[in-house]
Amino acid sequence: MRMNSQSLLTLLLSLQIGWAAAGRQRFRQRPESVEVVEGEDVLLRCEVEEQEGRAQWTKDGFALGFEREVPGYPRFSYLGRASLGQHHLLISGVTTTEDGEYQCQVGPGSSNRPIWAAANVTVLVAPQSVEISGRSKGEEVVVGDGSSLTLDCLVKDARPAPTATWLRDGTPLPPGLVDDTVEKSPLPRRWSVRSRLMLRVTAEDDGRVLSCEAGHPAIRGNAIPMTSVTLSVLHPPGHPSISGYREGEVLVAGQRVALMCRSLGGNPRPNLIWRRRSRPLSRTATSPSTAILKASAASTTTTATATTSRLQLTAAAEDDGAEYECRAESDLLQRPLVASVTLTVYYAPMSVRVSGPGQVLEGDPITLTCVTNESNPPASVRWKVQGGEAQNYCNSRNA
Structure with a gap:
């Protein structure tokens, strides 16, 4: 027995020495972990130097077999020349089910131990939708000046969790106005983010666009998912001003003059009403001067920042010392805002x-x-x- 034990020990030592001496089976190229967008192809490279054992791939510990066309996995295949030790794994059109750890394994040979190398495939899934809760895309949000506005943006069903960025007219808002919460999606292996914007609205925000933009490594190019709403901030108009005539300026009877009344801001836009000697200018007025005025009626234009009314008149004797008023009227005003000018007109005696x-x-x-x-x-x-x-x-x- 003692002789047999010594013989066995000698044999084992010989085998270990032989394996160490002939241990040439090794990786020429190991697979590397990758991140790939769902739907794209992925290639895991594996090359073996002095290969002696059989090669195969495993996924999360499950053997895929030795055949070049992997049975039961129509989108899996081995590429390269096996005789040269090339055993690359191609996965066509990856889905989230292909996410996991993959090993390139080479079995033992007569003089080589088994070897293996692992890599992870992380499948990225871009957000499926971006929406502002309770709001349709491009909707006008009506809010009062000085009030608080809360909007929730939901970026849904991405892997890994997406991010959300709020912008005002294309400029990112300060992070202190936003609170983000990551939520598990009902879809497997996916997450959503709920981004809550809390904003104090002022009249300067009227007409501005608030946008929620998704962020994720699976988003390619400039096709960034986003949605937006437009603010409509209710606020009173500014005090009107009249141009086109300066107090003390002398007009001559028969001279044409255009009075311009301008009021900044206001939502809704104000109504600008002209009055002469505290009486509205109307088509039914019997005053000759008023009738002349309405022959060239006032016209109103509105821009993004102001409302302007243009009154074209022909100066007459009745206009000397006459006060012309422009009144800005709005449902948000308790009383009209008024601007006025008093005309000086030179006129000759009639007889x-x-x-x-x-x-x-x-x-x-x-x-x-x-x-x-x-x-x-x-x-x-x-x-x-x-x-x-x-x-x-x-x-x-x-x-």
């Missing part, structure tokens, strides 16, 4: 009349009166007798 006796005795004094109607500035009167000046014979005063 001149001379009165006095028709007959007098020679040598008697005579008094004649010359009267003009109103004018601005007051008209000057000159007398002529037989075509000659008669200044030394008259006194004059303003009518």
Whole structure:
């Protein structure tokens, strides 16, 4: 027995020495872990130097077999020349079921021990949808000036968990306004993120676009999933101002002038109403000046920032000293906002009349009166007798 034990020990030592001496079976190229987007192909490379044992792949410990076309796995195949030790694994159109650990294994040979090398395949799944809860894409969100607004953005069903970024007119909002929560998706191996935006809205936000943009390593190119809403912030208009005429400027009767009334902001936009001497300008007005004004009616235009009303008028004698008002009216105002100008118009008298006796005795004094109607500035009167000046014979005063 002692001789047999010694012989067995000698044999084992010999085998170990022989394996160590002939242990040439090794990897020329080991597989490397990869991340791949769902639907793409993935190739795990494996090359063996001085191969002696048979080669196969395993997935999560399950053997895929030795055949080049893997039975039961139509999207799996071994590529390369086996005689050269090339045993690459191709997976076509990967899905989340292919996520896991893969090993390239080479069995023992007469003088080689088995060897193996592992790599992980991580399948990335891009978000399936991005939505703002309770809001349709592009919806107008109506909110009052100074109020708080809360919006929830849900980026759904991605692997690994996605991220969400809030933007205002394309500029990212501060992280302190956002609270993110990762949620498990009802779909296997997927997650969603709920991003809550809490924003104090001001009048400056009126018309701005709030967007929620998904972030994920599986997103390719510029096709970034996103959704957005547009803010409609209710706020009163600014105080109106009138241009086109300066106080003290002199107009001449018959002169055309355009008064421009402008009010900034306002949602809804204000109604701009023109008044003359505190009376609305209307088509049914009987005042000659008002009738002339309405012949060239006021026109209103609206831009992204202001509302403007243009009133084209022809100055008349009735406009001298007349106050023109522009009133900005809105449901958000308790009373209208008013701007006004007072016109100065120069106009000539419409007529001149001379009165006095028709007959007098020679040598008697005579008094004649010359009267003009109103004018601005007051008209000057000159007398002529037989075509000659008669200044030394008259006194004059303003009518």
